[in-house]
Amino acid sequence: MSFKGFLVVIAVTAATAAFWPAAGSAGTFRGIVVAKQHGTLLVTSPTGLVRTVTGRAAIGARVVLIGRTATVVGSARQALIRGIVVRRIGRTVILSSNRHLIAIPNRVGRVLADRATAPATTTAPAPGAVVTAQVTIENGVLEEDDENEVGQVGTSSIQVQATVKAVGPGTVTLDVQGQVFTVNLPAGLTLPASLVNQTVTLSLSLNDDNDDDSGGDGGGDD
DSSP states (O other), X not given: OOOTTOBEEEEEEOSSOOOOOOXXXXXXXXXXXXXXXXXXXXXXXXXXXXXXXXXOOOTTEEEEEETTEEEEEEXXXXXXXXXXXXXXXXXXXXXXXXXXXXXXXXXXXHHHHHOTTSOOOOOOOOTTEEEEEEEEEETTEEEEEEEEEEEEOSSSEEEEEEEEEEEETTEEEEEETTEEEEEEOSTTOOOOGGGTTOEEEEEEEOSSSOOOOOOOOOOOOO
16 A cells, blocks of 8 residues: 555644553553563553553563553563554555554564565554554664564555654654654645654544544544
8 A cells, every 4th residue: 555645734732741541540451561661661561552651661571550650561572453554655564553652563574575586475463453563672672573563454545643854745654663754744734843853643544645633533542
């Protein structure tokens, strides 16, 4: 699927870095830290759903969240992430899990690229595919070992949270844990420079057309 017509509609703009409220935050949550972003931790649950946690921990740390306090209880070398394929940039796949974007270098893609004489393989899941990604964590770095398509989103657009890296005439550049990519805005729309380095909620179209998306802001973290 080409992303020449990749569309972004601003749904909610945050004055400072903001994240969806944690559903069930009064309970106990266990997970593995898979990324860091603007002073928060992205933690994946045993089922692969990512949520944000406030605290300090290394990528790969096992944490327990009681209320809103995260405590490190161990470390992990593998984790599961379930999400929607948003984009592929070289060997990196950008997934949206529970509206949080995460960049994962793809070991599988590298292996296939090196096996020029190997039999034809299944095409990597396209944007809009729901996948489960098994990742290895080593020295604070994620690398995807396996990726399985388990479904498709039922709509033409998805809502995500992203940090604005730069804005240009009719474009916005997003930063996902250091991996940047630029997407087109609806015709005639240019975002203010004040959004740079802020986290915003976006509605991303998975179509190749220029139809506007509604860009609602509903939903909770889990």
